[in-house]
Amino acid sequence: MRxxxxxxxxxxxxxxxxxxxxxxxxxxxxxxxxxxxxxxxxKYSACMVTDVGGIDDKxxxxxxWKGLQEAQKENDNIEIKNVQSKAEADYEVNLTGFVxxxxxxxxxxxxxxxxxxKKAAAxxxxxxxxxxxxxxxxxxxxxxxxxxxQAAFQAGYLAAGMSKSGKVGTYxxxxxxxxxxxxxxxxxxxxxxxxxxxxxxxxxxxxxxxxKGSFTNDFVKQDEGKKxxxxxxxxxxxxxxxxxxxxxxxxxxxAKASGGKYSVVWVDVDGCESTPDCSAIxxxxxxxxxxxxxxxxxxxxxxxxxxxxxxxxxxxxxxxxSIAPYHDFDSKVPADLKAEVDKxxxxxxxxxxxxxxxxxxxx
Numbered sequence: 428m429r430x431x432x433x434x435x436x437x438x439x440x441x442x443x444x445x446x447x448x449x450x451x452x453x454x455x456x457x458x459x460x461x462x463x464x465x466x467x468x469x470k471y472s473a474c475m476v477t478d479v480g481g482i483d484d485k486x487x488x489x490x491x492w493k494g495l496q497e498a499q500k501e502n503d504n505i506e507i508k509n510v511q512s513k514a515e516a517d518y519e520v521n522l523t524g525f526v527x528x529x530x531x532x533x534x535x536x537x538x539x540x541x542x543x544x545k546k547a548a549a550x551x552x553x554x555x556x557x558x559x560x561x562x563x564x565x566x567x568x569x570x571x572x573x574x575x576x577q578a579a580f581q582a583g584y585l586a587a588g589m590s591k592s593g594k595v596g597t598y599x600x601x602x603x604x605x606x607x608x609x610x611x612x613x614x615x616x617x618x619x620x621x622x623x624x625x626x627x628x629x630x631x632x633x634x635x636x637x638x639k640g641s642f643t644n645d646f647v648k649q650d651e652g653k654k655x656x657x658x659x660x661x662x663x664x665x666x667x668x669x670x671x672x673x674x675x676x677x678x679x680x681x682a683k684a685s686g687g688k689y690s691v692v693w694v695d696v697d698g699c700e701s702t703p704d705c706s707a708i709x710x711x712x713x714x715x716x717x718x719x720x721x722x723x724x725x726x727x728x729x730x731x732x733x734x735x736x737x738x739x740x741x742x743x744x745x746x747x748x749s750i751a752p753y754h755d756f757d758s759k760v761p762a763d764l765k766a767e768v769d770k771x772x773x774x775x776x777x778x779x780x781x782x783x784x785x786x787x788x789x790x
Contacts, residue, residue, distance in 0.1 A: 474525040476534070478539060481673070485672075495507040544563055557733070572740050578743060582616060583595075586613070586692060590666055593628050595667070598668075602640075605786070615783075668692035668693075683704040692710055695716070718746075719741060719747065
């Protein structure tokens, strides 16, 4: 992610949870069950470094940790632990700390960690690393990436079809590929709806052509998310998709409190399972991070060599990305619109509809 090296998050970001450990890395949380099961042999240690949002960000850090938990449930010889990064400066320290702890598998979460992971992997060529939302291009780093533009395309079409005002919005945490890929897909889905229906639903907060839009410059502060979404609502948006990790919870809470004035498309983890604001969430653009992480850890613990090329790219076709059920909105989404959204999934998976984004995963 060399394009964002100049963007210092540093002390502006404070993780939602306690940083674990005194130096580089810490002890596992209570639910890591380090001593669960076991056969008396050596444990296989899978260690995760979070991005700045913390383990309880209701988004990609939470998803990745769930993947490790599910791997442990499948193979009780796997022990898991995590350390939470407070700032960008912590990434390399935390990764190196897990190397020093002799973790068998070290997972970095988030595209902002790409450079630090690449450096740590190059310095420790026999260490197995993995990363979510990036591909550093190093042999001992297994990349797990997600073509979320595909599922966001469905969500954009859905939002356009559900909008009463004719205006929908989106905003991001930072202008980096794992964020803008959602925004590109969402905008294209709206455009596809407009073409199919001869409508003119507007997208506020993002211009795919110029790659300019609205950002919180933060993945934690909920007041920043609310501030950005308030501005979009003031311009007329009645459905908003925040791509800003925990900061987006400021939008979901405000939407819930609005009494139906506007609603939300959540991202990463089904918002009806991960937030208290289900009544305001139309659907979620889901990244199946838990499935990808679980599969990688279980394979590695079983002795399989993880191939850095091609790694894993989640798509609609392989269920690596999807849109979540409509939950509280199920009765509000017209049957014909549901059918059209389902057809879009089939068409994208079959290749008859092509979704493009400058931020799509590299192999």
